[in-house]
Every structure is written in C-alpha cells, then in structure tokens.
Amino acid sequence: MTRPKQPLFWLLLHLLALGLALSFFPHVCTARIKGEHCGSTLCGNLNISYPFRIKSRPRSCGRKTFELVCDNNRAILSRGHGDFYVQHISYVKHTIQLVDVNLDNHSCSFPHSSLPLDYPFNGTLVQHESHHDPFYNYSEIYVVKCSRKMNQSWSGVNYIDASRCSASPPTTDFFCYFLDGKTAPSGLHPSCTVEARVPSSLHNISGASTSDIYKNLMIGVQLRWSEPNFHEDYRLKSLLQLLLLVAEAFASVAIFGNMAIRITLGILCFIALAVHKQRIRHLSMDVEIENFLQSQKNFMPIRYSYAEVKKITEGFKNKLGQGGFGTVFKGKLRSGKLVAVKLLNESKGNGQDFINEVATIGRIHHVNVVQLVGFCVEGKKQALVYDFMTNGSLDKFLFLPENSSLSWQKMFEIALGIGRGIEYLHTGCAMQILHFDIKPHNILLDENFNPKVSDFGLAKSYSTGDSIVSLTAARGTIGYMAPELFYKSIGSVSYKADVYSFGMMLMEMVGRRKNLNAFANHSSQIYFPSWIYDQFELGENIELGDMTENENRTVRKMIIVAFWCIQTKPIHRPSMSKVLKMLESEVEPLEVPPRSFVFSVDMSSNEGD
Structure with missing residues (x-):
C-alpha cells in the first residue's frame, strides 16, 4: 500500500472545503466583500453604495432588501407596503431618511405607504432634534377611509380630517381621517377601514390640526438598518474547522492509504449533503413566507425580530395556554400594551399554517375578530402577536363550574357577537374567509366579555363568488366538524361548515357542558342535542337552571337556531346572516326543524330528506 503525499492530500481537502463553501453558502464570500468592488452610484445628489444598490446594478453590489430605483434623479425604496423617496443616507450612522411619495409631491393625495417593517430595519426612529436619548420608538398614525362622515369623537375615538386641500364638497364617496396609532382597530366605526399605518414622530395627535400632522409627516422618518446576520457563516466556519480536524486526524495515522482517503471524502460528502438538504428545506419555507409577505400591499401588522418577541414575553415567562398550532404567552409592548404571543410549532409544510393565519386576519378589523398586532x-x-384578551377563552366559562357565572343575557350577547364575527368573515371582506375551526376554545373574551373569533391556522380564503370550495382533507376539531367534511355524499363543502360548527358551539353555550358527555346523570343526556330535542318533542319545560320568563324565551330561541345550524345536509342550514336575523328576531316564533341524523344512531333514517 502506497502512502499518499501530504501536500497533495491537504490540497484536495482545501479544494473540497472551498467548493463546499461556494456551492452551499455563496453569500459568505459576497457578504464579506460588502460590494467594495462596485464602488458607488449617484442618483441626483444621493450617493448610493453598499448595502444599497440601484436596481440596474449587479446583485452582488448590495443587499436585496435595499434595492432602490432611480427615477427622475430621485431614489425610491419600493416595498410591499408602498413607495418611499430616500432623502438622505448616512453610512456612518447606518440611517436612511424616507418620505412617502404621496406626501412629498404636495398634492391633495393622502399618505398610502406603511412603514417597511420587515428585516433588516430594526424599527427605531432617529430624532430630528437634539435629545438626551438619540433614539426612541416611532409612533404610528392610522389613515382610515370611511363611507360616511365621522364625528370627531365617535365612541371616544378622535377622528382628524386627513384632507389637506380646500374645503370644497368631496367628489368621492368616502372620507379620510387620521387616528392615533394607539387606537385599537376594533374600536373603529364599522364603515371605516384602515388604509395605511403611517410612521410619525408625533407621540400623540390629540389636539393636533391636519396641517400640523402633514408638516410632521413630510419631514420623513429616519430608520437604522442592521448588519447582515453572520450566524450561518459562523456555523459554516465551525463545520469546516471540524472537517479539517477530522482530516488532520486521518493524516496523523502512520499508514494512510487510498481506503482512508475514500472514507474521509465519503464522510465529507455525507455531511455536506445533509447540510444542503436541511438548508434547502428551510430556504424553501423562508422563500414561501417571504414571497407571501412581499405580495401583501399596505400590510398592517408589525414585523418583530425574535429577540424582540423574547423581550416582549420576558423570555416566554408567562404561559397562557397551548394548542395544536403552538403555545401562547402573555407579553407587554414597550408602550405598556398587553399582548398574547403565540409561538408556532415547527411547520410541517412550507409555512402554510403561518401564512394561513397572517393572510386571513392581517387585514381584518372587526370588533368580533381578534386583532393581529404583529408577527x-x-x-x-x-x-x-395579538391583542391580549383579559377574560381568556369562552370554554373556561362553559366547562369549568367555578367560572359559570355569566348571565343568560350575557351568554346571548356573546353568541350574537360570535355570529357577527363569522358573518363578517363570510361576507364582509374582499375574499370569503372560512374559519373551519369554530369552537369555544377559539373564542376569546375581552374585559367586557365581548367575543373575538381567533385562531385562523386552518382558515381558507376563497373568492366571494365561490359557493362551493375544494379541500384536499377534512379540517377542524371532532365534535364541531360538519358531516360533509367526512361524507361527500351529504353535500359540498362551503361556508355552511362554519354554520354547523357555530350551531354545535351554541348548543354547548346553552347546556354549559360538552355536547358529548359519557358521565352525564342519565344515559339520555349523554348527547346533549339529542336530549334537548326530546324535551321539545315532549313539550317539556327546559330545565337549565333558574331563569326568568324572558331568559327562557331567549334560551329557547338559541336552541332552535342551533337545531337549524346543525342540520345534516348543508343545503338545509341557514347562512350566518339568516342565523343573526333569527337570533335578533323579537316577533315571529321560530319553527323547530326536523330531527337530523346527527341526533340518532340510525344514520339512514333521513335518506329521503
């Protein structure tokens, strides 16, 4: 057996290590040179150099997230949130000053561009005037569009006219207003929607005039940018050092032959392949999510870094609960606002559960839908990151005896609120949103017990014209899932699946117990919907605790509406709009629907329905 020459062996190893670095981590080499070979480019009077680059320049001359367009000698930063003119760049302080293009032209247009909160900006605003602390958190101003003219103090919300032109009669069918960024979107008038979340150095716009606000906004905001994250480079360096140590160990063996070289190369290739596959998987997920985020125009939620999330939750100290999609922790923002932070489990797909949740509620602002603050x-x-709900989830007030203190009137109001939230998802958005997981655990209650529909991990969006939707697999929670999700012969899947889930939950709200309870006092009460239907057929009084006559009528109405919602075939169920009309009706007595097969073991009894 011949002994290989050491120089040749080391040359092979170094070439292999260099090849691995270039093949799997090409950005390591480009990041370290920081575009120095590209020089700088002028756009008007603005000097553009690394990490920024003009779009026409080679990609290696700057970072992708800092791509600028030079238009008429004005540098423009275009993000999914809108377009900003770049007023100034300080490469020493790592700051960039931005002004919304709609503000800079001094026309009658409103600001439309939300702050580009995505990486690598760190979300701090640089103060324009001298101050003992040179950095502080920027404030935000909502720009809302309303279909009706608002009073300045509707529901305690301070609406400030956002029109900066002469007070001539409006030619459009909407009105624009400024609102303080601390205003909860759920407090908006139903006729209003949030158009943008404009950054400002004004901490409080109360008492400010329209002119004052525009003067402040037209100064622009300065953001700091962060340096690239070299953690991955460090891991690569450590990996290569480990490989070289392995090679050195082999080289120190007295007799080193062709077999040893093959083993070493085999180990190197195996490790490289494993690293490559893992990286490709996570890159695929990252690309999928980033593409989704970039596609969202005027996206409202704030993007936080993981370090910020840890700080908000004090290192995930206060756990509120755990579900199939993640663990929820209590947190506090620097403004003092309480939030609930859901740390998602590792995604099994390309980040689809994350995309589902953000896509569906990222734009929704409704009093009965939980508000997504950030992500x-x-x-x-x-x-x-969501608004914190003081009273937790509805299930605690239904299934825990120590919490069963809600009056029947309050329970009815909660049912109405949930129904309005679901109706909004079905008909109030540009897209039809089907939740597919309506249940007490996913209904949150604020300090006044106003309900909020939450947890959109299984939600799907469809065109409002789609009466039938396609699903590759059943989704939801057993006990609340509509039968058509299992039995295709019953009917097609549609928004009626959410109606069924609402009906099953309504039954539990009336009974203040699980619909299926094997430990019920009597065998006839094991399945609550069946037992309560029997009481109706026998003409028995509903015995569900002490009730006044009015409360008895209200509970009876809730039960009949629930019967309609949980009809076997979706065609027999009402829409959520019809459900609300039945619940709110004070005149006509509701007709009791026929018994559905879900109340009986004999599932063939209604084949002719």
Missing part, C-alpha cells in the same frame, strides 16, 4: 418569522422561529 415574527426567522426561519423555524415563527410567532404571532
């Missing part, structure tokens, strides 16, 4: 996505680490 975090850094590879495997994904989190969603």
